[in-house]
Amino acid sequence: KRHAFWETQPVGQFKDLGDTNLPEGPIELPIPISEVKQEPYNLPNLYEWTTCDIDSEETCAEVYNLLTNNYVEDDENMFRFNYSKEFLRWALRPPGYFRNWHIGVRVKASKKLVAFISGVPARIRVRDEVVKMAEVNFLCVHKRLRSKRLAPVMIKEVTRRVHLENMWQAAYTAGVVLPTPVTTCQYWHRSLNPKKLIDVQFSRLGARMTMSRTIKLYKLPGSTATPGMRKMELRDVPAVTRLLRNYLSQFVVAPDFDEDDVEHWLLPTENVVDSFLVESPETHEITDFCSFYTLPSTILGNPNYSTLKAAYSFYNVSTRTPLLQLINDMLILAKQKDYDVFNALDVMHNETFLKELKFGPGDGQLHYYVYNYRIRHALKPSELGLVLL
Numbered sequence: 322k323r324h325a326f327w328e329t330q331p332v333g334q335f336k337d338l339g340d341t342n343l344p345e346g347p348i349e350l351p352i353p354i355s356e357v358k359q360e361p362y363n364l365p366n367l368y369e370w371t372t373c374d375i376d377s378e379e380t381c382a383e384v385y386n387l388l389t390n391n392y393v394e395d396d397e398n399m400f401r402f403n404y405s406k407e408f409l410r411w412a413l414r415p416p417g418y419f420r421n422w423h424i425g426v427r428v429k430a431s432k433k434l435v436a437f438i439s440g441v442p443a444r445i446r447v448r449d450e451v452v453k454m455a456e457v458n459f460l461c462v463h464k465r466l467r468s469k470r471l472a473p474v475m476i477k478e479v480t481r482r483v484h485l486e487n488m489w490q491a492a493y494t495a496g497v498v499l500p501t502p503v504t505t506c507q508y509w510h511r512s513l514n515p516k517k518l519i520d521v522q523f524s525r526l527g528a529r530m531t532m533s534r535t536i537k538l539y540k541l542p543g544s545t546a547t548p549g550m551r552k553m554e555l556r557d558v559p560a561v562t563r564l565l566r567n568y569l570s571q572f573v574v575a576p577d578f579d580e581d582d583v584e585h586w587l588l589p590t591e592n593v594v595d596s597f598l599v600e601s602p603e604t605h606e607i608t609d610f611c612s613f614y615t616l617p618s619t620i621l622g623n624p625n626y627s628t629l630k631a632a633y634s635f636y637n638v639s640t641r642t643p644l645l646q647l648i649n650d651m652l653i654l655a656k657q658k659d660y661d662v663f664n665a666l667d668v669m670h671n672e673t674f675l676k677e678l679k680f681g682p683g684d685g686q687l688h689y690y691v692y693n694y695r696i697r698h699a700l701k702p703s704e705l706g707l708v709l710l
């Protein structure tokens with residue numbers, strides 16, 4: 322039965338879609354913490370819950386290996402996300418994080434880690450309401466344990482632990498349609514190393530195109546064009562926070578970042594997140610900002626390459642530099658750092674640069690969801706100001 326689990330959950334149901342009487346906002350109200358189930362949900366007999374201490378090198382390596390071998394693949398099973406250990410430590414330890422929201426499942430007998438799910442706290446604004454939410458991510462069940470209905474109990478367990486911290490909403494994405502998307506985004510790719518992308522069959526040679534013509538098509542200048550463009554530094558956090566808060570205020574759903582959040586999520590961390598800004602050479606004002614995160618993919622079954630080095634557009638703000646020029650400079654910087662491809666969703670104002678900067682549409686969609694919060698009409702992707710990892 323399709324969505325047997327999700328039809329039992331406080332999420333917008335497909336059957337309610339036409340019902341305009343249902344108010345926007347929480348679907349179920351909070352309950353006293355004392356009434357929240359105090360003990361973990363039952364797992365099938367052979368398995369036990371474990372809290373994954375991501376600070377421990379050993380446990381972080383277990384989570385890394387589980388995801389490396391069993392996490393999300395593209396529709397043709399040619400690539401698999403390969404989040405690095407330093408990326409996972411960054412993604413799972415934002416300001417105010419809860420260790421016991423990093424939840425694993427082990428085989429009792431062997432102690433082997435066979436499943437994982439995580440939550441991190443975030444303040445997300447929906448229209449003019451700032452809601453404390455959990456961002457739930459990295460749900461992964463070992464390939465050999467699929468269709469044992471482990472995912473529903475893991476989702477219920479992370480929900481229970483979120484409730485115990487008096488939080489009642491969550492945000493998550495999926496490549497599959499579940500009840501009911503807040504919005505559905507198209508993803509786009511900009512080739513930086515077209516020869517490798519074609520060799521690994523991430524891209525196809527265009528009709529009537531030769532390889533040398535294709536390499537020339539995607540060639541970028543060796544250096545950026547914008548005067549005053551530089552890497553973000555700690556001293557820039559207050560200015561970048563102001564710039565970003567002002568920019569994100571125009572979207573229906575967006576993070577409510579404060580300076581601690583900006584310092585964590587946007588200060589450059591080698592091989593995890595890169596961020597750049599434009600400081601006016603005349604006034605020293607910070608006028609623009611752009612950033613991407615690093616998420617390589619394992620290339621499954623190619624004799625010449627094992628890893629696809631991919632950059633993912635994160636948060637970008639242009640108030641003085643044309644957005645086209647800002648993003649083109651970010652492509653140049655990513656190419657300088659030897660990325661093979663630059664990915665972006667059609668969220669925020671991204672659709673104004675995608676075609677112009679030679680992004681091509683991907684072959685899938687990313688659906689955004691909010692748990693226990695009804696948003697009356699599905700949003701256009703351009704109304705969404707939230708990028709999840």
Ligand SMILES: COc1cccc(CC(=N)NC(=O)c2cccnc2OC2CCNCC2)c1
Nearest residue numbers: 393394395400401402494508618664665709710
């Ligand atoms: C190229 O290697 C891949 C390995 C696994 C899956 C996909 C396709 C895919 N599902 N891509 C996306 O979901 C995607 C495409 C563009 C931008 N962000 C994305 O997903 C982000 C955000 C959601 N969590 C995964 C990373 C590609």
